[in-house]
Amino acid sequence: KTRLGRYHEEEIEELFELFSNYPYEELIVHPRVQTDYYKGNPRLDAFAGIYQKNEKPLxxxxxxxxxEDYENISKRFPKIDGVMLGRGVLANPGLLSVIHGQELPSLEVWGAFLERLYQDFTENAVNEEKALFKLKEIWCYLRYSxxxxxxxxxxxKRCQNLKEYKMAVEELLEHYPEIPNGAFGKLDEEEK
Incomplete structure (x- = not known):
């Protein structure tokens, strides 16, 4: 897995040459440079250059x-071998189902999912503070659902302990209307 480079998208040429010296099985490309972090839009024209040259699964x-994001990429690059869903799945754990034409999860499924996250984080964390930090961190994305x-x-964001966190999630599930298909929001520009 690679980005286009550290500072400039042209660096992918050197990386691509380097990769060709090794027997890799597939190439996963995030079409940004490292200094972009997740800001702005992916550099699709630079990805297109790799798409045209690469002979391995891409x-x-x-x-x-x-x-729609998935369909746009699939349409522009019909011969790619797949897509990697990262922050999109964190923001919308039902994204894969939606892409495959299925319904979004019900609030019951959401409740079970959020309870499982809570259980896993609290069981595996060093202490309550670390568990709460991890739960808040994933909610930076889940809030878009x-x-x-x-x-x-x-x-x-304001929770000071796990009890407050549990109460907030319970309140959300109690008062949130059923989620209509496609109601998930995109990350704000600053979140990208």
Whole structure:
């Protein structure tokens, strides 16, 4: 897996030459340079250059948050061998289902999922503070799955302990309307 380079997208030429000296099985490309972090849009023209040259399986990685994002990439690069879903799945754990034409998870499924996250983080963390930190960290993304409620800013971000966290999540599930298909929000520009 690689980005286009550290500072400039032209660095991919050197990387591509380096990779060709090794028997790699597939190439996963996130079409940004390292200094972009996740800001701005993926550099699709630079990815297109790799797409045309590469002879091994090629995986696209970057900014797939909706079914439409997936379809646009698949249409522009029909011979890619796959896409890697990263932050898009964190923001919308039902994204893969939506891409495959299935319904979004019900609130019951969400409840079970959020409870499982809670259990796993609290069982594996060194202490309550670390567990709470990890839960808050994942909510930086999960909040986009609940665009009609500002649960992140009003409750979860302000939680001081796991009891407050549990109460916030329970309140969300109790008061949140059923999620209509496609209601998930995209990450804000600063979140990318």
């Amino acid at each position: 995986i696209y990685n970057g900014d797939i948050f909706t079914k 609940f665009p009609k409620m500002d649960i992140w800013n009003t409750k979860i």
